[in-house]
Amino acid sequence: MDSVKKLLLGNKAWAQSKTSLNANYFKDMARDQKPDHLWISCSDSRVPSNEVTSSDPGEMFVHRNIANLVVHTDLNILGVVQYAVEVLKVKHIIVCGHYNCGGIRAAMSPANLGVLNAWIRNIKDTFHKNTFEFEKITNETDRVNKLVELNVVQQVKNLSYMALVQKEWKTRGAPAIHGWVYDINTGIIKELMTIMPNDKIDAQYKYDL
Amino acid sequence: MSTMKLFYRFYRQDLFASLSLFLISLPIAVGIAVASHAPPESGIISAIFGAIFYGIFSTSHVTLVGPAAGLCVFLAAAAQSIGAFSNVSSATVLAGTFLIILSKFKSHKIIDYAPQSVMRAMVCGIGLTLILKTVPYLIGYETEGRFSYIALGISAVCLTLAWISSTWENENGKHRRVPYAFLIILLGAGIAAVVARFFPALALTESQMLHLNPAQWELRASEFRPDQWLPTLKLSLMIMAVILLEGTVNRNVIQKFDPQRRPINHQHEMLLLGIGNVFMGLIGALPVMPILIRSTANLEFGSKTRLSAILQGIWLIAALVFSAMFQFIPMAAVAAVLVVVGFELIKFNEIREMFKRAKYDQIVPFAVTLVVILSVDLLWGILTGLAIGVFNSFKSAQHRSMVLVQDDEHYLLKFFKDVTFVHKSELKETLENIPEGKKVVIDGTGNIVVDSEIEDWLLEYQEEAAVQKKTVLFRTSSLAISKLFKVKAA
Numbered sequence: 001m002d003s004v005k006k007l008l009l010g011n012k013a014w015a016q017s018k019t020s021l022n023a024n025y026f027k028d029m030a031r032d033q034k035p036d037h038l039w040i041s042c043s044d045s046r047v048p049s050n051e052v053t054s055s056d057p058g059e060m061f062v063h064r065n066i067a068n069l070v071v072h073t074d075l076n077i078l079g080v081v082q083y084a085v086e087v088l089k090v091k092h093i094i095v096c097g098h099y100n101c102g103g104i105r106a107a108m109s110p111a112n113l114g115v116l117n118a119w120i121r122n123i124k125d126t127f128h129k130n131t132f133e134f135e136k137i138t139n140e141t142d143r144v145n146k147l148v149e150l151n152v153v154q155q156v157k158n159l160s161y162m163a164l165v166q167k168e169w170k171t172r173g174a175p176a177i178h179g180w181v182y183d184i185n186t187g188i189i190k191e192l193m194t195i196m197p198n199d200k201i202d203a204q205y206k207y208d209l
Numbered sequence: 210m211s212t213m214k215l216f217y218r219f220y221r222q223d224l225f226a227s228l229s230l231f232l233i234s235l236p237i238a239v240g241i242a243v244a245s246h247a248p249p250e251s252g253i254i255s256a257i258f259g260a261i262f263y264g265i266f267s268t269s270h271v272t273l274v275g276p277a278a279g280l281c282v283f284l285a286a287a288a289q290s291i292g293a294f295s296n297v298s299s300a301t302v303l304a305g306t307f308l309i310i311l312s313k314f315k316s317h318k319i320i321d322y323a324p325q326s327v328m329r330a331m332v333c334g335i336g337l338t339l340i341l342k343t344v345p346y347l348i349g350y351e352t353e354g355r356f357s358y359i360a361l362g363i364s365a366v367c368l369t370l371a372w373i374s375s376t377w378e379n380e381n382g383k384h385r386r387v388p389y390a391f392l393i394i395l396l397g398a399g400i401a402a403v404v405a406r407f408f409p410a411l412a413l414t415e416s417q418m419l420h421l422n423p424a425q426w427e428l429r430a431s432e433f434r435p436d437q438w439l440p441t442l443k444l445s446l447m448i449m450a451v452i453l454l455e456g457t458v459n460r461n462v463i464q465k466f467d468p469q470r471r472p473i474n475h476q477h478e479m480l481l482l483g484i485g486n487v488f489m490g491l492i493g494a495l496p497v498m499p500i501l502i503r504s505t506a507n508l509e510f511g512s513k514t515r516l517s518a519i520l521q522g523i524w525l526i527a528a529l530v531f532s533a534m535f536q537f538i539p540m541a542a543v544a545a546v547l548v549v550v551g552f553e554l555i556k557f558n559e560i561r562e563m564f565k566r567a568k569y570d571q572i573v574p575f576a577v578t579l580v581v582i583l584s585v586d587l588l589w590g591i592l593t594g595l596a597i598g599v600f601n602s603f604k605s606a607q608h609r610s611m612v613l614v615q616d617d618e619h620y621l622l623k624f625f626k627d628v629t630f631v632h633k634s635e636l637k638e639t640l641e642n643i644p645e646g647k648k649v650v651i652d653g654t655g656n657i658v659v660d661s662e663i664e665d666w667l668l669e670y671q672e673e674a675a676v677q678k679k680t681v682l683f684r685t686s687s688l689a690i691s692k693l694f695k696v697k698a699a
Contacts, residue, residue, distance in 0.1 A: 006650070006684070009621035012614035013652075017625050020609050 035061045038084035041096040042068045047182055067103030068095055069122050070158040082164055091174050097152040098182040099145045126154045152179040152192055160195050161205040169197040170209050226510035227520030235528055236394045238276050240547040245281035246288045252276050253529055255495040260522030264515045266481055268473040272463050273504040273518055276495040278550050279455050282338045283587055287444040291437050298431030301490030303445035309483030317457045317475040326575040327594030328458055334582030336554030346544035360541040363400050367393045367545035397542025429493045447587055448496050452482055456498040463504040502553055570601055603631050613639050623652040628659045645677045652684040659691040
């Protein structure tokens with residue numbers, strides 16, 4: 001059986017396992033979504049968002065890209081954030097990176113990746129901005145993991161720099177923005193930092209709302 | 210302020226609680242002894258020992274230990290085969306020994322494995338049997354066909370009084386547990402005395418009255434009868450089982466009512482019960498265990514510390530000393546008290562709830578256990594109930610364990626739960642329904658454990674299926690647990 005066929009059959013099996021206990025499982029879910037969280041993580045196949053958090057369908061609005069980046073000119077993520085924050089009115093945005101990330105690794109090497117170069121350069125900018133952090137770290141794995149963490153912190157800040165997020169803080173006092181890192185060796189998520197609604201943000205990025 | 214006054218101020222509540230408690234414990238202890246075909250003083254001795262020994266050494270501040278209605282039913286039955294109560298006491302000693310051994314293991318956890326419905330049936334069965342066995346005393350039954358109208362009359366009055374006071378109690382929250390037991394006994398004694406005085410021809414005979422004359426104490430140390438070792442062993446196991454199961458349940462329930470939520474050490478409690486019962490058996494007294502009704506009564510009377518239990522024991526000693534007055538108490542009145550206790554064991558509210566909610570997985574074990582308890586005996590009843598519980602959990606393990614889906618020529622059988630021998634029959638049926646010439650993938654990957662017995666069976670099936678032109682493959686993945694589905698290392 002080829003792998004695509006396996007996916008389709010696997011889907012049938014999964015759907016049946018849900019309805020065999022609750023015949024209305026899908027009907028109930030289809031009505032509407034009211035997730036509390038916007039989850040931004042890496043596209044890596046080993047970090048499935050619902051599984052690692054033991055959460056059910058309907059709990060998280062998900063956006064995944066290479067190295068979980070929030071890029072100011074990326075229409076893709078802008079749309080996701082706007083929908084999540086303004087329409088779905090999520091209470092939390094979570095940026096979850098993971099150790100040993102391929103995109104971070106690529107950013108620390110001179111490899112020429114073609115189209116991906118422009119995307120990865122965003123990470124190189126963070127690397128460059130924080131050179132001093134890497135002076136004492138010599139171990140290759142530790143260096144990669146350090147940049148993983150710095151990258152998450154930067155993306156969290158990027159979210160706070162968005163006018164629509166600051167506006168939402170003013171009107172409804174949400175969402176809180178969390179920076180997490182998933183340790184792919186242990187399966188455990190570590191909290192790095194949190195920006196609560198209306199926390200002080202760098203002055204240059206504040207808007208008149 | 211003098212120390213006496215301080216003492217009084219602080220322990221006043223316990224003092225009053227102990228007095229009220231004594232007033233209900235005394236007739237109940239005697240009643241239980243009589244219902245167990247034991248000498249009445251053995252009940253009081255058990256009550257005294259239970260109150261004082263456990264009052265001092267137990268880690269619980271609120272659990273009362275003493276003779277329990279739950280045990281008297283088969284103590285009485287055993288007397289037929291084993292003989293005198295002193296022989297029955299040897300079973301108590303054995304039971305106590307077993308409990309001491311069990312206390313080394315976390316045996317109180319067995320409660321978590323016994324279905325609630327079975328426990329409820331056990332207590333209910335005990336209550337029903339108690340009532341049934343007490344009926345002869347209610348009517349003053351002596352020999353074939355002879356009974357006493359007076360006894361009947363006394364019982365009727367006493368039971369009515371009990372019923373009135375219990376309904377009155379329930380509405381009048383504060384006055385719960387007014388010592389109805391004591392009043393009933395007094396009333397019964399009063400009627401009997403009046404009848405004896407003015408209608409001597411109708412008076413109750415001596416055997417219909419309570420004997421508690423110290424000069425005629427029948428308390429005997431335990432004597433083991435080797436020729437009856439099997440019934441004795443069986444009885445000791447039943448005593449042990451009831452103390453272990455009902456005792457632990459009672460203790461857990463009472464602890465919930467402790468307003469100060471003080472923690473207890475279950476293993477220590479079990480050890481104490483073992484030691485206590487060995488001693489009780491040796492001197493020929495009734496076995497003891499934590500008792501629910503009197504413990505809750507203790508709390509409702511305002512007990513704050515263990516002193517109320519200890520003081521109760523002291524009042525009971527005093528009663529024993531002045532016990533000559535007990536010969537005026539008619540058995541019918543004592544029987545009435547017992548019947549009330551029996552009714553309280555049945556807990557009609559809970560049973561009504563269970564039936565109202567139509568939870569068949571509870572009702573069936575309950576009903577079956579109860580029927581077996583009433584028709585055979587307690588031990589068989591509990592074993593039956595437990596077997597039903599285990600059977601039910603098998604059935605729920607089978608629930609939604611696997612799914613078979615198809616798409617043209619391809620079939621996928623996916624396991625969603627651990628697959629064990631209980632699933633074999635479902636597995637066989639599911640696979641055998643797949644028509645010839647199809648391709649089947651069996652998916653046991655993911656966080657699933659497949660019993661090696663099932664793995665072997667699946668391999669056999671693969672061979673047989675090939676004959677029927679069914680191709681059977683096992684999906685493999687590096688994350689699978691079971692060998693059959695694990696990716697072979699490169």
